[in-house]
Amino acid sequence: MFGVFLCTFSMQAQEYFPTNDGVKTRNTNYTVFKNARIHVDPQNVIDNGMFAIREGKITAVGKSINVPKNSIVIDLKGKEVYPSFIDLYSEFGISKPKRAENGNGPQYDAGREGYYWNDHIRPDTEAIANFSFDSQEAEKFHKAGFGVVNTHVPDGIIRGTGMLVALTPGVSEGDRILNERSSQYLSFDKSVKSRQSYPTSTMGTMALIRQVYLDAKWYANGNARNKDLALEALNKNKDLVQIFATDNLLNEFRADKVGDEFGIQYVIVGSGMEYQRIDEVKASNATYIVPLKFPDAFAVEDPYLANQLSLEEMREWNQAPVNLRILSENEVPFTLTTHSLDAEKDFKSNLLKAIEYGLAKETALAALTTVPAKTIGQDGKIGVIKEGAWANFLITSGDYFDKKTTLYENWIQGEKKVLSSMDVTDITGNYDLKVDGETYELKLKGEPSSPKAEVKLGETKIESKLSFSDNWMNLLLSSPDTTKTEFIRLVANIPSKTDQFSGKAILPNGNETSFQAVKKTDMKKEKEDEEKEENETSSTIAVTYPNIAYGFRNKPKQENVLFKNATVWTSEDAGVLENTDVLVRNGEIVKVGKELKAGGAKVIDATGKHLTAGIIDEHSHIAASAINEAGHNSSAEVTMEDVVDPTDINIYRNLAGGVTTIQLLHGSANPIGGRSAILKLKWGESAEDMIFEQAPPFIKFALGENVKQSNWSGSRFPQTRMGVEQVFTDYFSRAKAYESTRNDEDFRKDLEMETILEIINGERFVTSHSYIQSEINMLMTVAEKFGFNINTFTHILEGYKVADKMKEHGVGASTFSDWWAYKYEVNDAIPYNAAIMNEVGLTVAINSDDGEMSRRLNQEAAKSVKYGGMSEEDALKMVTINPAKLLHVDDLVGSIKTGKQADLVLWNDHPLSIYAKPEKTMVEGVFYFDIDRDSEMRNDIKKERNELIGQMLKAKNNGVKTQPVTKKEEQRVHCDLLEEVK
Incomplete structure (x- = not known):
């Protein structure tokens, strides 16, 4: 009897557990969804499919499945189902680290007893010890389609472990945690919790990371006399996924460089500028976590201010939306993050913009589901709708990657989060509204659950106020005569989707009549025209190397060259040679003399010009x-x-x-x-x-x-x-x-x-x-x-x-x-x-x-x-x-002599003259500067600037958000310049 009592108590304890909202009963019945278009994963779709869930997991999925007794059956006819999304770079649920108070002077020694000699090395930090579920922030992720985030404490160079968290509404903290030690995070930024001076530079950070890795191996071999909790933690974390946060393209390569030196393949949090050096990005063999953030256009109406804008900034605005397409075309694995975005407001619009610029929908879905799941070691458990996976899925009105599609529900671990009612009739569209002998133009737009109205009578805009709830519409129309405070009140029940609806109208004099709204027959064409206009993308400027002014469209190649009849300053015992030829092959000086034969080399007439070593x-x-x-x-x-x-x-x-x-x-x-x-x-x-x-x-x-x-x-x-x-x-x-x-x-x-x-x-x-x-x-x-x-x-x-x-x-x-x-x-x-x-x-x-x-x-x-x-x-x-x-x-190098590298300069005048200009500068047989090509590039830059300014002006006229132009002063660099690492 005593044993039976314990067993009964145990079963009851599993069904009741504390949540943020109090005590909640777990539903152990099956829930079956039928008649849905199911995106099992990015490559596989089941039309009119079915799936079942129980206790937070998917138990079956297919064209037809057995429906267990006592199942709750939900008909999703006309709806689509997608796996919920995953964000691998998040600070969700983590309080912002507090900055150390300023002391009386710089801090050189560590402030933590029993830890590594540098405070900015914090592998012992654990996200789980700092985590608190934030319902409001979770809702923003829900609305953007996310069900799982990988969160961490964003503090320090080696930041410690992250945790994988399901954004499940209304359950206990423990039930949400999918992996309490999912990954280890690194960055180039110092800890705000310490004032320790070192490092003050990116190169100092890289050197410190190298030394830490060496010390960790030394410590693991039992060589240390004293216990070091930081090194112990680092060794404990070494088999975890290593995520390195960077803030620019060069730092992405620097992070990968350190990883390669120690046999570590980092997952790199990118900058969104990977397209600029895609070959190097691909060569890193890294998976990239890419922020879905694009630069705003600049306000360039003022020509003076527009001149302060660099071509680099203008190009980034123009080119950034193609980044994901370029990554995909080059088979670079990547995931997407909402980091630094307002997930609720900006995520989907930016995602759709990337698709407009060529990103395939299947690739976009993979970057939000299967790729992050595989990257974090949860392949088959999240990011898919398959038997045994967590019941994390989205229910939408149609193709998620369509601007007009509504996200109805986001289910996480089998718990439903309603974002928009599926029972709402979609009344958006353009209508002829007939009431009291007048025909108004009625435009209903926005989300189906909360549409907004625009009304015109002829060319006169009519002030209006619309409310729509439980399929009841109330529309208040002001009088066209603005001197009168008169209103027409319309009310109608709209039970199902229709091309027309009618209802009661109460006129300003109190009389009741009826009204009728009929959707315009050319609405389809208008929608197509609207979408065409909205989806019209600016032509993308080609990338150069480097991707700034005076970069090369195509990198120059090594040439075989014969300089004829130059005044050659050898910087050798031979001195200055008049009317002399210099032959360059395969990046080397092969002959210096008179009357040399070209032998297939490009001939440059250097008569009256001077040739020196670089x-x-x-x-x-x-x-x-x-x-x-x-x-x-x-x-x-x-x-x-x-x-x-x-x-x-x-x-x-x-x-x-x-x-x-x-x-x-x-x-x-x-x-x-x-x-x-x-x-x-x-x-x-x-x-x-x-x-x-x-x-x-x-x-x-x-x-x-x-x-x-x-x-x-x-x-x-x-x-x-x-x-x-x-x-x-x-x-x-x-x-x-x-x-x-x-x-x-x-x-x-x-x-x-x-x-x-x-x-x-x-x-x-x-x-x-x-x-x-x-x-x-x-x-x-x-x-x-x-x-x-x-x-x-x-x-x-x-x-x-x-x-x-x-x-x-x-x-x-x-x-x-x-x-x-x-x-x-x-x-x-x-x-x-x-x-x-x-x-x-x-x-x-x-x-x-x-x-x-x-x-x-x-x-x-x-x-x-x-x-x-x-x-x-x-x-x-x-x-x-x-x-x-x-x-x-x-x-x-350093002189013109047979056998030396062909680093040469062709001057138009005596090389020590203030009037002398290099016409061509060669490095190892490659002309990296040519004065004629420079002149062409100047003209190209002018044309490109004008084209980009035109695109920005057009974008602003179309209502696109812009940012002000701020002049950036070029920094003069000398010996005493100090860089401060954040």
């Missing part, structure tokens, strides 16, 4: 998304290769100035900066393809006012020049000690120490930002103490004072031609500096450190002809072969 800028900050990692006084673990921006217009401008190679340097925020990226300026190529692969590795050091934070309110060590010296001594000493532990069983790989060891061991070269003689001497002394040499002093404005010591040390110089007095430590700069160092026998280069000056490095080099009497040939060498020597690539 200019090399030893110190540049163009083509970068970040310059400084300022969180620590050493950032040797970061690399500029991580933040190359191949879309920077300064690449093209530099090519127009004859520059073909640059050293992209870290800034001067700390004594030991980040690793360099040596780039070939291959405009239109990817960041990876711009890397000069044969160049040896470099790193940036810095001395002087910037690193001791003289020009901003920093409190980080060092604060003095003697502190700077101590930083170097400390880190080199640590690196030597680190090297001695490499054979230990519990050895922990440290990316920062590995880089500093490369310096000490002569495997990585140092370019050091410097100004005054005392610090120049100091760094050479410290380097010699640890057995290595400084490779290059850059800036080096007091180099003329210590040139003899520099020569003895073996260091080169890369300097400005005539910059001085722009801060205290350059007060002793002189324009004779380069010439004096050159006379002493140093390898001297002229650099820019400036995106504007870099376009005129030939003129900067020419200044030393005046200041110091340097020969013209030696002056040109300071921007060609000398920087090549400083970068240890002089066997490949």
Whole structure:
């Protein structure tokens, strides 16, 4: 008897459980739906099909199924059924993390005891511990067709676990949770809960993630002496789906790069701009979660404001709607997210817009159902209408992807959410309304459950008020004579769909009569015309590489070229050769001489023109998304290769100035900066393809006012020049000690120490930002103490004072031609500096450190002809072969010599003249700049801008939402620029 009692109690407990609305009884009967057009999945449809559900699951589906006894049968004749949608990137039910209060200064150490050394690494965060069901927010998802979301705490770089939640109305929290540890989330954004400074840049974030992965593996092998709860959590989460949130296209590739290094295939939350680099997107092999958000058109009526609008912004508005179609055509798997959208208002309209621009409906449905289900490991359980799957489905009036279709109900885990009554008669349409001897034009539009009325009598608009409930219509018509306060009141019961209806009319004098409304016979044509007008899409502008002004429609290809009769500045012992030919094949210089034969190569008549090697800028900050990692006084673990921006217009401008190679340097925020990226300026190529692969590795050091934070309110060590010296001594000493532990069983790989060891061991070269003689001497002394040499002093404005010591040390110089007095430590700069160092026998280069000056490095080099009497040939060498020597690539570039890479510039005048212009700039046999093509592109840009402005004006006239034009100032990038990671 006692056992029976327990069993009975257990059964009752399963049928009654707490919900947000109190106690609810579970329905254990079968519910059968019949006569529906069932979209089982995106590829399979059953016409006049049936399916049954019980206790939240689908028990049967087919053309005909057995109907169990006591089943509730619902007739869905004329209706369609779809699987409910799934959103994999959501913050649903999670309170916004609170930002840490500002303290009295920057925070360098972690604030969490027992966790990783960096507060922004939070894999221990669990969505389930922070979750609370939000009924109002859930309803917005319901109305957009969603039944399941994957939610997480949007805080930190490694953010911890997400949870998969069914948006089931009226059940307990536990019943909604499909997977409490569904995935792990990552991002490039820091935690708002901590003020810890590091990282301050995207490259710092990438370096930190790399170090975390290395540390997690080391920790998993049992090498740690102390418990680390963050690393334990990361190791626990490593087999989960890894979702990486990004905010722009370049960061998508950066995330994938880190994943590839550690054998992790991220699911990438994209930007919606994947179409711009679709080949790279496809090569990532990632599944993308794409926000269904498109830029608004701009208000361009004011010609002055329209001129402030960049072509890039205009193109994004025009091209973004084709993104999903391009992804689909290239077989890139993707899902859709409502993130950053008002799901209720914007989701469907944007989805339909994507379909108008070529996205197939089946693909759209897959991106909302089967693809996210498979991605999150719930294949066959959600996103389909199949036996054994959760009973998550939508009931619609017709094709969901039709603008006119009504979403009636959203069932989630077998629980019904009514969004619009299925019993409502659809009375929308255009009618002739006859009442009291007058014929009005009545237009009923909007949702069938809440239509709106527009009424006209002849050309006069009649004020009206419509209410429609339970198929009863009440319509109030004002008098055409606005001086009179008179109304006609119409009332009618409309029990079923019909092309006409009638009812009672009460006239202003109180008399009763009847009215009749007859749908216009040409309504079908009017609907077609309306839909044609609404669906009229703007012609899409072709993508260029990069997708901004002066990008290439088709990437230029390598050519075999013979330059004839040029004045050739070899930058070699051969000097300047008159009336000389240079033959280029397969990206290399194969012959230099007179009367050369073309042998099928393209011939360029260079008579009266000058041919030089491509200019090399030893110190540049163009083509970068970040310059400084300022969180620590050493950032040797970061690399500029991580933040190359191949879309920077300064690449093209530099090519127009004859520059073909640059050293992209870290800034001067700390004594030991980040690793360099040596780039070939291959405009239109990817960041990876711009890397000069044969160049040896470099790193940036810095001395002087910037690193001791003289020009901003920093409190980080060092604060003095003697502190700077101590930083170097400390880190080199640590690196030597680190090297001695490499054979230990519990050895922990440290990316920062590995880089500093490369310096000490002569495997990585140092370019050091410097100004005054005392610090120049100091760094050479410290380097010699640890057995290595400084490779290059850059800036080096007091180099003329210590040139003899520099020569003895073996260091080169890369300097400005005539910059001085722009801060205290350059007060002793002189324009004779380069010439004096050159006379002493140093390898001297002229650099820019400036995106504007870099376009005129030939003129900067020419200044030393005046200041110091340097020969013209030696002056040109300071921007060609000398920087090549400083970068240890002089066997490949920097001069015109057989066997070298064909990085060449054809000038219309003497290359040191202020009147000289590059007509053609070649990198490895490819013309990335051509002055004639440039002229054509300028005309094309004007035409394209006018076309896009016309499209935007038309869009605004059609009622499309617009945004104001805001002028974006171009940022001038120098050594001290700080990027702040959010």
